[in-house]
Amino acid sequence: xxxxxxxxKITLYGESHGKEIxxxxxxxPAGIPLSENDLxxxxxxxxxxxxxxxxxxxxxxPEIRSGIYxxxxxxxxxxxxxxxxxxxxxxxxxxxxxxxxxxxxxxxxKYNGYNNPLGGGQFSGRMTLPLVAAGCIAKKIIxxxxxxxxxxxxxxxNVDKAIATGDSAGGIVECIIRNLEAGxxxxxxxxxxxxxxxxxxxxxxxxxxxxxxxxxxxxxxxxEYNDCIVSSDGQTATNNCGGINGGISNGNEIVFRTxxxxxxxxxxxxxxxxxxxxxxxxxxxxxRHDACYALRSPVIVEALAAIVIADLILISKIAK
Numbered sequence: 001x002x003x004x005x006x007x008x009k010i011t012l013y014g015e016s017h018g019k020e021i022x023x024x025x026x027x028x029p030a031g032i033p034l035s036e037n038d039l040x041x042x043x044x045x046x047x048x049x050x051x052x053x054x055x056x057x058x059x060x061x062p063e064i065r066s067g068i069y070x071x072x073x074x075x076x077x078x079x080x081x082x083x084x085x086x087x088x089x090x091x092x093x094x095x096x097x098x099x100x101x102x103x104x105x106x107x108x109x110k111y112n113g114y115n116n117p118l119g120g121g122q123f124s125g126r127m128t129l130p131l132v133a134a135g136c137i138a139k140k141i142i143x144x145x146x147x148x149x150x151x152x153x154x155x156x157x158n159v160d161k162a163i164a165t166g167d168s169a170g171g172i173v174e175c176i177i178r179n180l181e182a183g184x185x186x187x188x189x190x191x192x193x194x195x196x197x198x199x200x201x202x203x204x205x206x207x208x209x210x211x212x213x214x215x216x217x218x219x220x221x222x223x224e225y226n227d228c229i230v231s232s233d234g235q236t237a238t239n240n241c242g243g244i245n246g247g248i249s250n251g252n253e254i255v256f257r258t259x260x261x262x263x264x265x266x267x268x269x270x271x272x273x274x275x276x277x278x279x280x281x282x283x284x285x286x287x288r289h290d291a292c293y294a295l296r297s298p299v300i301v302e303a304l305a306a307i308v309i310a311d312l313i314l315i316s317k318i319a320k
Contacts, residue, residue: 002122004199007318008141008311010134014084015116016124022081023130025137027314028067030075032140036062039080039136045299046132059085062133073137080133084126096276097283101264125204125293128300135303138310147306149175149298152257159292168263170205171294175256175301177243177309182234182251184312191247192254195312199304200258205293208259212242227252258301260294 003011007027014021039062047060060082067078098105103123107115115121139147155171162169185192197209217225217240227236234251243254265285274281290296 004202005307005311007314008138008307010131010307012127012130014082014127014130015118015121016084016126017118017121018084018116020081020083021127021130022079023134025067025078025080025134027311028073028075028078028137029141029314030073032073032137033071034064034068034073034078034137034140035071036064038140039133042132042136042299042303043129046129046296059083060129078137080130082129082133096274097272097281098275099264099285100270100272100283101261123204125290128203128297128303131202131307132299132303135299135306138303138306141310142306142313144179145306145309146178147175147302148178149173149301149305151295151298155292155294159295162262163291166267167291168266168289169292169294170260170262171292171297173258173260173294173298173301175254175258175298175305177254177305180243180249180251180254180309182249184309184316185244185248186312187247192244192249192308192312193247193256195308196256196305199308200256200301203258203297203300203304205260205263205297206258207261209256210259211244211254211256213240214242216240254305256305258297260297263290263293265289 002013003009005027009026011024011026012021013023043060043062063081063083065079065081067074067076098108104117107117107121107123139145150173152172152174155169158169159171161167185195193211200206200209213220213225220240225240227238227241229235230237236250236252239252239255241250242256243250243252266289267285269282269284271280272283273279274283
């Protein structure tokens, strides 16, 4: 499905090479100052044109078509659209092939061949642009909460090598959420980890997520892992749990890391099955692609985290 959330609810629409892509946001409180200009700083962070990014350039100009009156949200659904203007369908003619590592084959089977595969269709990384816009609005709902994501420096070593050899690289994005009060989240199925993970896995290319020292915890002792409380406001000496206990925020920083696999589209020749000839043959993929799309993803990770937190805080206000 293309809808996510309970109160702050988003519905994504469009495809990479369609006329436009966009998002409809329901449940945003009335009275929040909002204009297209408020969305531009985060949109700029996601844009192509930087190191190791795709050469496809789009204006990425947001058009708010509903839900705003006299510079404030009205409480009605907010629709934000982005036009697609710079696409080349000819880059996606793969005679008998489904691109290795992409969703092409899986989507073909799911939709019986009726899906639009150009540019990856609805599975394209371009679909994260409207998510960034929704994340901007979520951040405005909860202005006291800070979201800060960055690429782990050690991931950069592989990027130069990937560019030089026609290959691609993956990466790790760490996100820190500050000033979130204790008590946000629900046990079990709507735990804070569950909902953040659900949202983060909607980003194309994400294959794993880790909260705090989650991976290392499997080889730690309890005396090493436990976060001992050192003050009356719940602050802890360490933060191995990443600010979450029992699926609920504990008042410390929320820390999680998102793991991106390498960009599937590479210029290196690969061997894969040709469904026309019914043989394994060589495929060469041309076109415009990021050598490491993790580099443009920190702002996307922030956006999805903000959407989840805004929704949970709105839920908590109703519960009170």
